[in-house]
Amino acid sequence: MGLSSIGIEAGTYLIIGAIFLFLVTGMPLAWVTGLVALLFTFGWFGEMALPLVTARVYGFITEYSLVAVPMFIFMAALLDRSGIAKDLFNGMRVLAGRLPGGVAVQTLIVALLLAAMSGVIGGEIVLLGILALPQMLRLGYDRNLSIGVVVAGGSLGTMMPPSIVLIIYGLMASVSIADLFTAAITPALLLFGSYVLYVLVRCWFNPLLGPPMSDEEVAKESVWSAIKSVLAPALIVVVVLGSIYAGVASITEAAALGVSSVLVVSIFRRELNFTMLQKSLTHTLETCGMIIWIGIGAAALVGVYNLMGGSRFVSGTILGLDIAPVFVIMIMMLILLVLGMFLDWIGIALLTLPIFVPIVVQLGYDPIWFGILFAVNMQVSYLTPPFGPAAFYLKSVAPPEITLRHIYSSVLPFIAIQLAVLAILLFFPEIAIWPL
Numbered sequence: 001m002g003l004s005s006i007g008i009e010a011g012t013y014l015i016i017g018a019i020f021l022f023l024v025t026g027m028p029l030a031w032v033t034g035l036v037a038l039l040f041t042f043g044w045f046g047e048m049a050l051p052l053v054t055a056r057v058y059g060f061i062t063e064y065s066l067v068a069v070p071m072f073i074f075m076a077a078l079l080d081r082s083g084i085a086k087d088l089f090n091g092m093r094v095l096a097g098r099l100p101g102g103v104a105v106q107t108l109i110v111a112l113l114l115a116a117m118s119g120v121i122g123g124e125i126v127l128l129g130i131l132a133l134p135q136m137l138r139l140g141y142d143r144n145l146s147i148g149v150v151v152a153g154g155s156l157g158t159m160m161p162p163s164i165v166l167i168i169y170g171l172m173a174s175v176s177i178a179d180l181f182t183a184a185i186t187p188a189l190l191l192f193g194s195y196v197l198y199v200l201v202r203c204w205f206n207p208l209l210g211p212p213m214s215d216e217e218v219a220k221e222s223v224w225s226a227i228k229s230v231l232a233p234a235l236i237v238v239v240v241l242g243s244i245y246a247g248v249a250s251i252t253e254a255a256a257l258g259v260s261s262v263l264v265v266s267i268f269r270r271e272l273n274f275t276m277l278q279k280s281l282t283h284t285l286e287t288c289g290m291i292i293w294i295g296i297g298a299a300a301l302v303g304v305y306n307l308m309g310g311s312r313f314v315s316g317t318i319l320g321l322d323i324a325p326v327f328v329i330m331i332m333m334l335i336l337l338v339l340g341m342f343l344d345w346i347g348i349a350l351l352t353l354p355i356f357v358p359i360v361v362q363l364g365y366d367p368i369w370f371g372i373l374f375a376v377n378m379q380v381s382y383l384t385p386p387f388g389p390a391a392f393y394l395k396s397v398a399p400p401e402i403t404l405r406h407i408y409s410s411v412l413p414f415i416a417i418q419l420a421v422l423a424i425l426l427f428f429p430e431i432a433i434w435p436l
Contacts, residue, residue, distance in 0.1 A: 033297030071255030091229020101203030111153030125154030298350030340381025
């Protein structure tokens with residue numbers, strides 16, 4: 001008698017318990033999901049069911065659109081190792097001027113442009129931690145405000161196209177990635193604008209939080225140098241997003257065009273060399289390897305769970321609740337927020353979306369809109385303790401006196417802003433889907 005005798009409800013609790021039990025041991029998520037998938041495949045169905053699970057894994061790793069992921073990661077790695085971002089930050093110093101909080105606003109603008117170039121988060125936070133954080137601290141900016149701006153601004157890549165989060169969501173939900181990109185622009189700008197407004201309001205009432213720059217600091221950069229520093233990033237953004245929205249290229253082709261444009265710009269800047277290419281490719285392989293292995297494990301686990309009847313069980317349970325559909329979406333958001341405190345967003349996406357998205361469609365909601373909610377939710381997960389990865393990215397380059405405790409306390413106001421934007425998008429879906 002196999003595990004099937006305990007029923008799907010008990011089986012669901014057993015799977016969840018097994019996942020968290022293995023995670024507590026420190027085992028990587030990819031191995032945890034793969035191991036649990038194998039245990040339940042053999043325990044529930046026997047060895048004859050293994051080909052059905054492997055077929056699902058094969059379908060995941062042969063998805064054509066997945067090729068865009070390593071391309072965007074490679075583009076981000078090249079940007080990290082070129083001087084494009086550094087010149088962009090220094091050149092835009094003229095925007096800061098004598099405005100209280102101006103350098104923080106400048107940092108957020110640079111963060112938005114970096115997000116629009118690559119859509120990869122970790123590299124943006126590290127770059128801003130190296131470029132912006134020391135300058136704000138040197139100018140006497142409040143430590144908590146400076147840290148929060150770097151971490152929250154660097155996380156805009158979850159929302160701003162070409163977001164890797166939206167690409168993975170599009171693959172899992174079988175919806176147009178181009179439509180997701182179009183719908184995400186307004187919410188991304190809403191988040192960006194909310195961060196800027198928060199900084200300006202706080203510094204307006206207390207200028208000591210973000211002292212204005214001196215005349216000498218402002219004079220270091222001219223308007224012309226600021227314009228020149230924006231030209232290369234603007235070109236990359238136009239090549240990537242412009243080719244998608246103009247219908248010239250698919251997402252995958254646009255990613256390749258983006259890599260090509262960064263390589264061309266690096267050649268003109270005389271920055272491209274063998275070491276830069278080698279390190280960028282190594283970083284790309286390491287990151288993609290992590291994503292693919294997590295995807296394989298999650299695809300196997302979701303595959304066996306669906307064979308067990310899990311998707312029907314979860315769908316029936318949620319749809320059977322005697323509550324308004326909007327509350328069902330709120331429950332999903334709460335589940336994602338809790339999971340985001342402990343799991344990587346890739347694992348969350350691959351484990352939950354195959355179950356959640358069909359329910360969202362059955363409730364009559366637009367899966368594009370739900371994708372935007374998911375992306376905002378995952379941006380929250382990047383900041384939330386105890387395992388918010390943004391904090392660890394910044395800690396790796398922050399001055400030694402800045403601890404993880406400082407970082408986590410600094411991001412709390414920005415988490416509140418993210419949750420407020422999430423609530424706005426939840427109750428006013430037209431903000432996201434109006435361009436479609």
